[in-house]
Amino acid sequence: VLPPTRGKLCVTTDSVVEGVHFRTPPFTLEDVGYKALAVNLSDLAAMGAYPRWFLCAIAMPRAFGAREVKALASGMSSLARGQRIALAGGNFTSARELSITITAAGTTRKPLLRSGGHPGDLLYVSGTLGDARLGLEPGARLAARRKQRRPQPRVDLGLLASRFASAAIDLSDGLAQDLRHLCDASGTGAEVRVDLLPRSLADEATALAGGEDYELLLAIPPTRQAAFERACAAAREKVTRIGHLGGAHLRFLRGTHPIPPPPGFDHFRPAVHFKSAPPRPPSKRARPRI
Amino acid sequence: VLPPTRGKLCVTTDSVVEGVHFRTPPFTLEDVGYKALAVNLSDLAAMGAYPRWFLCAIAMPRAFGAREVKALASGMSSLARGQRIALAGGNFTSARELSITITAAGTTRKPLLRSGGHPGDLLYVSGTLGDARLGLEPGARLAARRKQRRPQPRVDLGLLASRFASAAIDLSDGLAQDLRHLCDASGTGAEVRVDLLPRSLADEATALAGGEDYELLLAIPPTRQAAFERACAAAREKVTRIGHLGGAHLRFLRGTHPIPPPPGFDHFRPAVHFKSAPPRPPSKRARPRI
Numbered sequence: 023v024l025p026p027t028r029g030k031l032c033v034t035t036d037s038v039v040e041g042v043h044f045r046t047p048p049f050t051l052e053d054v055g056y057k058a059l060a061v062n063l064s065d066l067a068a069m070g071a072y073p074r075w076f077l078c079a080i081a082m083p084r085a086f087g088a089r090e091v092k093a094l095a096s097g098m099s100s101l102a103r104g105q106r107i108a109l110a111g112g113n114f115t116s117a118r119e120l121s122i123t124i125t126a127a128g129t130t131r132k133p134l135l136r137s138g139g140h141p142g143d144l145l146y147v148s149g150t151l152g153d154a155r156l157g158l159e160p161g162a163r164l165a166a167r168r169k170q171r172r173p174q175p176r177v178d179l180g181l182l183a184s185r186f187a188s189a190a191i192d193l194s195d196g197l198a199q200d201l202r203h204l205c206d207a208s209g210t211g212a213e214v215r216v217d218l219l220p221r222s223l224a225d226e227a228t229a230l231a232g233g234e235d236y237e238l239l240l241a242i243p244p245t246r247q248a249a250f251e252r253a254c255a256a257a258r259e260k261v262t263r264i265g266h267l268g269g270a271h272l273r274f275l276r277g278t279h280p281i282p283p284p285p286g287f288d289h290f291r292p293a294v295h296f297k298s299a300p301p302r303p304p305s306k307r308a309r310p311r312i
Numbered sequence: 313v314l315p316p317t318r319g320k321l322c323v324t325t326d327s328v329v330e331g332v333h334f335r336t337p338p339f340t341l342e343d344v345g346y347k348a349l350a351v352n353l354s355d356l357a358a359m360g361a362y363p364r365w366f367l368c369a370i371a372m373p374r375a376f377g378a379r380e381v382k383a384l385a386s387g388m389s390s391l392a393r394g395q396r397i398a399l400a401g402g403n404f405t406s407a408r409e410l411s412i413t414i415t416a417a418g419t420t421r422k423p424l425l426r427s428g429g430h431p432g433d434l435l436y437v438s439g440t441l442g443d444a445r446l447g448l449e450p451g452a453r454l455a456a457r458r459k460q461r462r463p464q465p466r467v468d469l470g471l472l473a474s475r476f477a478s479a480a481i482d483l484s485d486g487l488a489q490d491l492r493h494l495c496d497a498s499g500t501g502a503e504v505r506v507d508l509l510p511r512s513l514a515d516e517a518t519a520l521a522g523g524e525d526y527e528l529l530l531a532i533p534p535t536r537q538a539a540f541e542r543a544c545a546a547a548r549e550k551v552t553r554i555g556h557l558g559g560a561h562l563r564f565l566r567g568t569h570p571i572p573p574p575p576g577f578d579h580f581r582p583a584v585h586f587k588s589a590p591p592r593p594p595s596k597r598a599r600p601r602i
Binding site: 023024025026027028029030031032033034035036037039041042043069075077078079081110111112113115116117118119121123125133135 | 313314315316317318319320321322323324325326327329331332333359365367368369371400401402403405406407408409411413415423425
């Protein structure tokens with residue numbers, strides 16, 4: 023039972039499934055618990071919401087005991103404490119394979135949406151891209167493995183960006199794919215300079231197409247550009263300008279030369295994946311308003 | 313993104329997993345979609361809450377296509393429409409076995425809890441008990457199979473009961489087990505007359521121990537008994553008085569003769585299962601109140 027909130031409530035639900043989103047090893051159970059919460063916090067970050075509470079439904083093999091549950095909880099609570107989000111309840115059930123489904127809620131006066139972008143808005147991404155994808159490969163460097171297993175949801179940046187951005191999305195499916203989601207929702211095309219993508223360990227193609235970075239992609243109106251960049255610098259949030267919205271299609275350029283879209287542009291994810299089903303119209307049940 | 317609510321928000325999450333909570337067949341995918349929502353609505357009913365919105369996370373085999381998803385949705389939406397609860401979002405992922413995790417939210421000014429019971433309160437149950445358990449057996453009668461696959465969450469009764477009851481719980485684990493949950497939370501024992509249990513197809517032992525009836529168990533203060541019974545009769549809600557709270561233990565009687573508790577009293581459920589983790593203390597993050 024949760025108290026009423028004055029702001030709007032942003033809710034999201036996302037699952038991590040063994041064999042689809044992780045394997046143990048290389049993931050530890052602590053990593054699994056952490057990442058299950060992180061992917062949901064990343065959704066709240068993209069809405070510019072303050073994390074408030076989450077529910078955690080765990081389906082796990084019968085062989086799991088207190089030790090395994092504590093390991094999951096330990097990884098999850100380390101992140102929950104750091105982000106000041108409260109566990110409000112949950113469910114345990116048995117299953118053949120381990121999966122965790124978390125529902126997270128945050129509040130905000132004015133949520134960032136995917137659909138608010140306009141032609142001319144400048145595109146920024148946080149952090150560096152492609153490292154999480156590299157972290158899946160055998161012999162990957164520690165920094166890449168860490169980015170894959172312990173992504174840092176950009177909650178503080180989302181809160182900052184909500185004062186400036188017209189639209190936002192978190193990068194779970196890869197920049198190219200998630201940019202398309204934002205463009206489709208905003209009803210505009212975009213132009214991205216692949217030579218400007220912020221990279222640390224990954225090559226350009228991996229930065230463009232690799233998923234699970236859980237960085238933020240932000241659309242900033244040109245009139246807010248200077249103030250946004252100043253605020254990011256003051257808050258030590260690393261953001262990189264990579265292009266702008268506009269036109270009828272997604273175009274990728276290296277310098278001034280158009281390049282083809284990444285291969286398999288529509289098919290990165292292991293499964294069909296939606297996050298923004300439209301709510302149904304308000305209920306007509308005769309009931310007291312509460 | 314959901315509008316602010318004036319009442320308290322009651323949230324619950326529960327999963328149904330293939331091979332644990334259902335098999336297909338005998339369940340159709342329509343049944344699975346229906347029941348995944350029904351078990352969550354039953355939790356809201358037990359809190360006396362108005363159903364408002366739900367999120368639906370589906371993990372499904374890669375072989376599933378539009379036809380299978382439509383079948384799940386069809387069963388789910390038939391119940392959602394009837395109970396006027398809106399789908400607000402969700403997630404799809406692949407998995408080896410089908411599972412659905414739903415998070416449902418309702419609102420109420422004064423939620424019914426498990427913990428509000430007092431010694432002397434009268435115990436009532438809705439409907440008839442044990443039929444859902446019978447419905448799992450080969451050759452079960454249609455009414456029992458229907459109760460197993462299409463349980464009717466007692467939302468209207470929960471709303472009615474919230475004006476009278478001191479405590480409530482829905483019967484997912486079986487009467488004996490769920491009564492224990494209510495008694496533990498309320499800090500009291502209870503006395504139940506097994507010869508008074510409302511039965512249709514089931515014998516006494518199955519009515520007492522069989523799970524998944526998704527009926528409500530209500531504790532009604534004696535001063536509210538007459539008004540509660542009148543309100544139930546007026547609303548055509550079938551409830552049966554089966555005992556009362558009090559004493560230090562759970563006691564089961566046939567007439568005036570004590571009988572032993574049902575076998576396996578602690579072990580009905582396929583997996584460890586909790587629903588009421590206490591929320592953490594309020595956040596101390598320095599953030600604007602919204």
